Amino acid sequence: MYSFKNDYSEGAHPNILHKLMEANLSQQAGYGEDTYSQEAKALIKQQINKPEASVYFLSGGTQTNLIVIASLLRIHEAVISAKTGHIYANETGAIEATGHRVITVETADGKLRIADIAQVLKEYALRPHVVKPKMVYISNSTEIGTIYQKWELEELSAYCRSESLYLFMDGARLGHALTATNNDLTLADLSALTDAFYIGGTKNGALLGEAVVFNRPEIAPEFDYALKQRGALLAKGRLLGIQFLELFKDDLYFNLAAHANQMAQKIALALAEKGYATLTQSTTNQIFPILPNEVISSLSQKYEFYVWKPIDAGHSAVRLITSWATDESKVEEFISDLKRF
Amino acid sequence: MYSFKNDYSEGAHPNILHKLMEANLSQQAGYGEDTYSQEAKALIKQQINKPEASVYFLSGGTQTNLIVIASLLRIHEAVISAKTGHIYANETGAIEATGHRVITVETADGKLRIADIAQVLKEYALRPHVVKPKMVYISNSTEIGTIYQKWELEELSAYCRSESLYLFMDGARLGHALTATNNDLTLADLSALTDAFYIGGTKNGALLGEAVVFNRPEIAPEFDYALKQRGALLAKGRLLGIQFLELFKDDLYFNLAAHANQMAQKIALALAEKGYATLTQSTTNQIFPILPNEVISSLSQKYEFYVWKPIDAGHSAVRLITSWATDESKVEEFISDLKRF
Amino acid sequence: MYSFKNDYSEGAHPNILHKLMEANLSQQAGYGEDTYSQEAKALIKQQINKPEASVYFLSGGTQTNLIVIASLLRIHEAVISAKTGHIYANETGAIEATGHRVITVETADGKLRIADIAQVLKEYALRPHVVKPKMVYISNSTEIGTIYQKWELEELSAYCRSESLYLFMDGARLGHALTATNNDLTLADLSALTDAFYIGGTKNGALLGEAVVFNRPEIAPEFDYALKQRGALLAKGRLLGIQFLELFKDDLYFNLAAHANQMAQKIALALAEKGYATLTQSTTNQIFPILPNEVISSLSQKYEFYVWKPIDAGHSAVRLITSWATDESKVEEFISDLKRF
Amino acid sequence: MYSFKNDYSEGAHPNILHKLMEANLSQQAGYGEDTYSQEAKALIKQQINKPEASVYFLSGGTQTNLIVIASLLRIHEAVISAKTGHIYANETGAIEATGHRVITVETADGKLRIADIAQVLKEYALRPHVVKPKMVYISNSTEIGTIYQKWELEELSAYCRSESLYLFMDGARLGHALTATNNDLTLADLSALTDAFYIGGTKNGALLGEAVVFNRPEIAPEFDYALKQRGALLAKGRLLGIQFLELFKDDLYFNLAAHANQMAQKIALALAEKGYATLTQSTTNQIFPILPNEVISSLSQKYEFYVWKPIDAGHSAVRLITSWATDESKVEEFISDLKRF
Structure with missing residues (x-):
């Protein structure tokens, strides 16, 4: 996981x-x-x-x-x-x-x-x-x-x-x-x-x-x-x-945050390409895509994230957060898993 | 210091x-x-x-x-x-x-x-x-x-x-x-x-x-x-x-505390041998010897400690605290400085 | 007033x-x-x-x-x-x-x-x-x-x-x-x-x-x-x-409250007869009729009450409260003033 | 009482x-x-x-x-x-x-x-x-x-x-x-x-x-x-x-307080004449005489007051308070009861 x-x-x-x-x-x-x-x-x-x-x-x-x-x-x-x-x-x-x-x-x-x-x-x-x-x-x-x-x-x-x-x-x-x-x-x-x-x-x-x-x-x-x-x-x-x-030495603080944002926005882009809507217009490291419940269920086998709130009978918004430590290869894996749906 | x-x-x-x-x-x-x-x-x-x-x-x-x-x-x-x-x-x-x-x-x-x-x-x-x-x-x-x-x-x-x-x-x-x-x-x-x-x-x-x-x-x-x-x-x-x-692995917690106590009590013994009274009967890592003010003043050149409270015109109680990290050689140096008075 | x-x-x-x-x-x-x-x-x-x-x-x-x-x-x-x-x-x-x-x-x-x-x-x-x-x-x-x-x-x-x-x-x-x-x-x-x-x-x-x-x-x-x-x-x-x-002797508490309610409801009835709506369905001593602003303005010459909130450009809800001490003759006077509009 | x-x-x-x-x-x-x-x-x-x-x-x-x-x-x-x-x-x-x-x-x-x-x-x-x-x-x-x-x-x-x-x-x-x-x-x-x-x-x-x-x-x-x-x-x-x-009309506030003080001080004077000491040097409406316990016990039959604190085996301090409403005849009765001991 x-x-x-x-x-x-x-x-x-x-x-x-x-x-x-x-x-x-x-x-x-x-x-x-x-x-x-x-x-x-x-x-x-x-x-x-x-x-x-x-x-x-x-x-x-x-x-x-x-x-x-x-x-x-x-x-x-x-x-x-x-x-x-x-x-x-x-x-x-x-x-x-x-x-x-x-x-x-x-x-x-x-x-x-x-x-x-x-x-x-x-x-x-x-x-x-x-x-x-x-x-x-x-x-x-x-x-x-x-x-x-x-x-x-x-x-x-x-x-x-x-x-x-x-x-x-x-x-x-x-x-x-x-x-x-x-x-x-x-x-x-x-x-x-x-x-x-x-x-x-x-x-x-x-x-x-x-x-x-x-x-x-x-x-x-x-x-x-x-x-x-x-x-x-x-x-x-x-x-x-x-x-x-x-x-605050050598901009580490900003570099770490920028990495977190990039990871989240990379996922956001993939989601948008798949046509999924989002609950909020985030440009930072927290994103709230609205996904079909079966997609959520399937992703939950490999990834941990919050199911934020139900949207309709078949969809829910989830919250995905990335950080300074998020592994880009995991992001890519997530995106590729996503693309399979 | x-x-x-x-x-x-x-x-x-x-x-x-x-x-x-x-x-x-x-x-x-x-x-x-x-x-x-x-x-x-x-x-x-x-x-x-x-x-x-x-x-x-x-x-x-x-x-x-x-x-x-x-x-x-x-x-x-x-x-x-x-x-x-x-x-x-x-x-x-x-x-x-x-x-x-x-x-x-x-x-x-x-x-x-x-x-x-x-x-x-x-x-x-x-x-x-x-x-x-x-x-x-x-x-x-x-x-x-x-x-x-x-x-x-x-x-x-x-x-x-x-x-x-x-x-x-x-x-x-x-x-x-x-x-x-x-x-x-x-x-x-x-x-x-x-x-x-x-x-x-x-x-x-x-x-x-x-x-x-x-x-x-x-x-x-x-x-x-x-x-x-x-x-x-x-x-x-x-x-x-x-x-x-x-x-709490391998009694580290207790070993660290025991070291701190030993360091303080080593000083306490030296003080007692010099005939100095103490404010409280401590057996742990905080001791409160009563020292002549000129001794305090002299020790303060090399060591940091609290002057706890004045006792009489010529004496004050000080507080000396040791810890898991106290360097035994510094304790010995302190004692030897003390013995010079 | x-x-x-x-x-x-x-x-x-x-x-x-x-x-x-x-x-x-x-x-x-x-x-x-x-x-x-x-x-x-x-x-x-x-x-x-x-x-x-x-x-x-x-x-x-x-x-x-x-x-x-x-x-x-x-x-x-x-x-x-x-x-x-x-x-x-x-x-x-x-x-x-x-x-x-x-x-x-x-x-x-x-x-x-x-x-x-x-x-x-x-x-x-x-x-x-x-x-x-x-x-x-x-x-x-x-x-x-x-x-x-x-x-x-x-x-x-x-x-x-x-x-x-x-x-x-x-x-x-x-x-x-x-x-x-x-x-x-x-x-x-x-x-x-x-x-x-x-x-x-x-x-x-x-x-x-x-x-x-x-x-x-x-x-x-x-x-x-x-x-x-x-x-x-x-x-x-x-x-x-x-x-x-x-x-709590001889039901005084209840008699006083009943009087207050009757006074308010008497006004409420008169307001209903005039066709005024009310903000809430009160059966007690506080009523919230919605009145034309000019009626409010005119009543305010003789009576004190709160203007509760604006409803639309021409109307506001007011709050009228009666009590154990409310004088029935004043209630009648209020009603008769109201009827003049 | x-x-x-x-x-x-x-x-x-x-x-x-x-x-x-x-x-x-x-x-x-x-x-x-x-x-x-x-x-x-x-x-x-x-x-x-x-x-x-x-x-x-x-x-x-x-x-x-x-x-x-x-x-x-x-x-x-x-x-x-x-x-x-x-x-x-x-x-x-x-x-x-x-x-x-x-x-x-x-x-x-x-x-x-x-x-x-x-x-x-x-x-x-x-x-x-x-x-x-x-x-x-x-x-x-x-x-x-x-x-x-x-x-x-x-x-x-x-x-x-x-x-x-x-x-x-x-x-x-x-x-x-x-x-x-x-x-x-x-x-x-x-x-x-x-x-x-x-x-x-x-x-x-x-x-x-x-x-x-x-x-x-x-x-x-x-x-x-x-x-x-x-x-x-x-x-x-x-x-x-x-x-x-x-x-605060016609000095009522001060007249009431003065009466209270006079009543307490009248008792205080009687106590002093009897040779009783007091716990505090009060000039106001609260006095704290030190009395033999048997006197306290006897006075307690007719008067209510606090027993403030024990002084020694045979004596206690009591607190006597007077007010704007204290009846002078009761004060006199208390004094006369006191004099009997």
């Missing part, structure tokens, strides 16, 4: 493991004060072109989302998300567990637009009987593989500023977004257009790790306390620092 | 890194459903001699403490801890952040006794104007290096059961406790005498990782939800599974 | 004020241990025909909802509500502030049905990545004036039991539900069919006060702690006891 | 009940927007000589404490209190339930001093491993009957400002403090010297009600949301407005 189930099936890029070994016996300060973390943070600030930013390393997406959101919001404030947003759909109420409502919006493509947010603000106007929307949460790439264009993010950013809403981007799959063929955003753009965002390592070659960036550090001047309080401050912070140091 | 500042200055035991490399490209299920984690859990259940227990892997001590406590307590319940307890002294209010009071007791040696708990129950009797004490939190070894004897734990255990209190043991340094020369407890004893405890990896040779054991799994049947909600469920759970698999 | 804006515009029924005066200087135990509260609880348990129930008095609906829900749910559990439910629409995220998600369902009439709940259970199946639905919250009468029929509640009740879901009824306007002309439920039925419900005093003649009933007291054996912790335990609990004692 | 158990044994001052009756059928806006509340707030702002202050009415002390503290603190911040402070000793962990630690200080007289706070700041310096102290909570009068002198409050205030700590005064028994014979503070002083304080109604003649004052309204600009979210916003806010309007 070969798995297209997710982008965290394998371990880490070998460079990371080698560096962990090489650095293993160097004595380092704990809790993120190690030299590797310091260097990695400097490197990221340089790449986003924002020396005044503050950068923190955390272990995973849910942890990052909940700590960032709990740190920025006051008790009566809420966050707006697409209904497909990870914080609403996949995190076991992590945000609500910190005391805040996630206000959701139905979307066609997993992306929020000004009209969506404006509608929420209208519905949440009856102060003080409703929560106060104070943050907009977006994912790039989204949970269904789509990405934001620069003009879209510029519009959202300007609107959020005009309405005093924080704009926070979940970048669990940020590498995949920024290396998509239709992408026109850079890390520096994200830094200019959002209040905070994070660079996902777990789904792009790290053992674990997300780098959260506060572009306006004054909104979270005491984030270190929150990290420790919520159990996110690793004693051996070096583990995160070393990984981001490797990932 | 050589550091005796803590037991998480280095990376991981090489066996762990080798196994991470070896297993790196094996595709595994996410979120702790990987085969390594399954094997490691089975191994632990065997070593504690409790097949019905449930075992979960988490990243660090604060995270483990807060999730276990938040999962077991109802909203009006509280946990009792020594004032030196990690949950009170070093975790940025992590327990209170989940809504629960930590009721503290002053102790001479960091250990709780029946009389301490009985006194708390008496002070918290005026229902419903006070919280209800429902859990006893102890650390073994304690934050100041002492350990529980079997008879002490048996007494505590019986008392807690009679008073319907959960007994939860923080084992961030459990290896050091169980390999201390004066220890008479086994993993199986802990499993028989506590409701839950954890086996610390971070401070004993892992990159990160704590294995929490519910000896009566019926008290936390849905702990997996809590893990996810609080951001503790690693996508690549294999990282934790592989480490515990290595640590 | 005469107000049809809500059912808490006036003070309390005079019987209550007289009794407060009469009892004023009697010395009583604090925190709900007074004899009035004890008597009132006994009276309620008798009327619901459930001597083993436990009854507590609180100050208002939001407070009651949040404390009941926070007491019953574990950290990873969620409550299901109609999107119009008070806990979702009108309580400033009070439930989320206790850490729990409110899962909402769109409904036509503010009432939940088995299919709604079954659909939620299906959507929240991917343990542990989603919260666990554990409670069903319904309001009777609903926030839009409709009521549950006995067979509907019996079905819901049986389903909730089969799925191990708590069934909790918000009775902020319970009197109005139970005295609606189409009602076939009794207090004893509610006690038999729900796990907990409350009897709203604030919107039916009390200064403040809700009586929450746990029909299975074993699900909340320590609710008194929660009351105190959340600031709901009044030092002068007598204030609540005296009010419920008066309300 | 006559009760000296607390100051909330009776109902409300008759002026309040009369006004409730008189205003009963006046239609008013809900949720504190009624004219009585508006007038009462204006009256209070005038009496504290701070037109820019913001004033809110809540139901009780625990509720007020928890909402004020939860509104002002960020997630990693803590409040400092005397160990006898109501928020620590009597509120079922209400503050911790909002996520914040209460850091306690042992005091001789229930009052905090600069040295106490400075010591806490020193102990909580190891950022980010400990919570950040951000608020000082004091009670006036304290839970053991003592009061702050103006110079003491001035010192505390200056220190708190220099350390960026909020200074919040619990005034559940503020009337008793401000009318004590040794008091030299005014409401205007409190407004100048604290960031927030409240004026307790429940223990001084109201049915329920506390008026919280933010002297710098910019620290809690959205407090109305918090009130609603925590279940503190009464639908019939008039109930609170009317009471404070009456209490």
Whole structure:
């Protein structure tokens, strides 16, 4: 069996493991004060072109989302998300567990637009009987593989500023977004257009790790306390620092993501040639083709993937995910199996 | 400079890194459903001699403490801890952040006794104007290096059961406790005498990782939800599974801890021979000698360690910690430096 | 100006004020241990025909909802509500502030049905990545004036039991539900069919006060702690006891609600005769007629009420609420004003 | 039996009940927007000589404490209190339930001093491993009957400002403090010297009600949301407005408190003449005499009061509380009973 189930099936890029070994016996300060973390943070600030930013390393997406959101919001404030947003759909109420409502919006493509947010603000106007929307949460790439264009993010950013809403981007799959063929955003753009965002390592070659960036550090001047309080401050912070140091050396992070995208898009092309429709217009490493149930059943003999949802009596959408570690020969095999139908 | 500042200055035991490399490209299920984690859990259940227990892997001590406590307590319940307890002294209010009071007791040696708990129950009797004490939190070894004897734990255990209190043991340094020369407890004893405890990896040779054991799994049947909600469920759970698999193979875990203890006790002996008193009676890898300030100042030129607290005008207690990675030649050098005074 | 804006515009029924005066200087135990509260609880348990129930008095609906829900749910559990439910629409995220998600369902009439709940259970199946639905919250009468029929509640009740879901009824306007002309439920039925419900005093003649009933007291054996912790335990609990004692003497509670309903339905009849449609099929004290905007504008000169929502370019729905204190002559005046259009 | 158990044994001052009756059928806006509340707030702002202050009415002390503290603190911040402070000793962990630690200080007289706070700041310096102290909570009068002198409050205030700590005064028994014979503070002083304080109604003649004052309204600009979210916003806010309007008319509030103090001090004088010591130096309406156990036993036949704590084999301290409603003839009877021993 070969798995297209997710982008965290394998371990880490070998460079990371080698560096962990090489650095293993160097004595380092704990809790993120190690030299590797310091260097990695400097490197990221340089790449986003924002020396005044503050950068923190955390272990995973849910942890990052909940700590960032709990740190920025006051008790009566809420966050707006697409209904497909990870914080609403996949995190076991992590945000609500910190005391805040996630206000959701139905979307066609997993992306929020000004009209969506404006509608929420209208519905949440009856102060003080409703929560106060104070943050907009977006994912790039989204949970269904789509990405934001620069003009879209510029519009959202300007609107959020005009309405005093924080704009926070979940970048669990940020590498995949920024290396998509239709992408026109850079890390520096994200830094200019959002209040905070994070660079996902777990789904792009790290053992674990997300780098959260506060572009306006004054909104979270005491984030270190929150990290420790919520159990996110690793004693051996070096583990995160070393990984981001490797990932941001020689564009490894982007190369890994580009590979993942290419693998998925190669499959997508084959599917399109076969005439299969897709549920979402993904240009990244997650694709959602709609297949006849017997094809799904047959492919399931050799490949692991999620059956996403039934479409009609004879068809279902499936989710195929590729990663930095996806073996191109397996992709080719999959395509050739596909072509047999 | 050589550091005796803590037991998480280095990376991981090489066996762990080798196994991470070896297993790196094996595709595994996410979120702790990987085969390594399954094997490691089975191994632990065997070593504690409790097949019905449930075992979960988490990243660090604060995270483990807060999730276990938040999962077991109802909203009006509280946990009792020594004032030196990690949950009170070093975790940025992590327990209170989940809504629960930590009721503290002053102790001479960091250990709780029946009389301490009985006194708390008496002070918290005026229902419903006070919280209800429902859990006893102890650390073994304690934050100041002492350990529980079997008879002490048996007494505590019986008392807690009679008073319907959960007994939860923080084992961030459990290896050091169980390999201390004066220890008479086994993993199986802990499993028989506590409701839950954890086996610390971070401070004993892992990159990160704590294995929490519910000896009566019926008290936390849905702990997996809590893990996810609080951001503790690693996508690549294999990282934790592989480490515990290595640590519990061929007694590595205990051998590493024993080394740490021996290194600390070697220093302790040298200090005693020099006539220096110690703040606590530690038999583990943390020692707290009281030294003349000029000795401290001189040692600080070559070694890193915490100055714990001032004792009188001319003396302070310092904390020296050794680990699985402590270099015996550095210990000898430290001792020889010490002897020069 | 005469107000049809809500059912808490006036003070309390005079019987209550007289009794407060009469009892004023009697010395009583604090925190709900007074004899009035004890008597009132006994009276309620008798009327619901459930001597083993436990009854507590609180100050208002939001407070009651949040404390009941926070007491019953574990950290990873969620409550299901109609999107119009008070806990979702009108309580400033009070439930989320206790850490729990409110899962909402769109409904036509503010009432939940088995299919709604079954659909939620299906959507929240991917343990542990989603919260666990554990409670069903319904309001009777609903926030839009409709009521549950006995067979509907019996079905819901049986389903909730089969799925191990708590069934909790918000009775902020319970009197109005139970005295609606189409009602076939009794207090004893509610006690038999729900796990907990409350009897709203604030919107039916009390200064403040809700009586929450746990029909299975074993699900909340320590609710008194929660009351105190959340600031709901009044030092002068007598204030609540005296009010419920008066309300449940000689059916005052039901008589007051019946009056409110009659006043609203009298207006509803007049509106129907004029040919105006209504947004919801209310048989209680809240009605939602759809009126031409110029009629609304004209009525607004003399009467206060909410403009609920725009329907089309020329029409809007308004909300008219009557209460125990509504003056029948004002109702007649309103109707006669209406007839002039 | 006559009760000296607390100051909330009776109902409300008759002026309040009369006004409730008189205003009963006046239609008013809900949720504190009624004219009585508006007038009462204006009256209070005038009496504290701070037109820019913001004033809110809540139901009780625990509720007020928890909402004020939860509104002002960020997630990693803590409040400092005397160990006898109501928020620590009597509120079922209400503050911790909002996520914040209460850091306690042992005091001789229930009052905090600069040295106490400075010591806490020193102990909580190891950022980010400990919570950040951000608020000082004091009670006036304290839970053991003592009061702050103006110079003491001035010192505390200056220190708190220099350390960026909020200074919040619990005034559940503020009337008793401000009318004590040794008091030299005014409401205007409190407004100048604290960031927030409240004026307790429940223990001084109201049915329920506390008026919280933010002297710098910019620290809690959205407090109305918090009130609603925590279940503190009464639908019939008039109930609170009317009471404070009456209490602050013609100095009723102060006259009631002065009566309570005089009654307690009359007993205190008699006790002193008999040679009995007291546990605390109270000048207000709570006194803590140390009596022979047989005297306690005998008095308990006719009077209710708390036995506060055992002192030695033959003596215990008791707590006697008087109120606005205490009958002077009962006080005289108590004294004469006392004299018989």
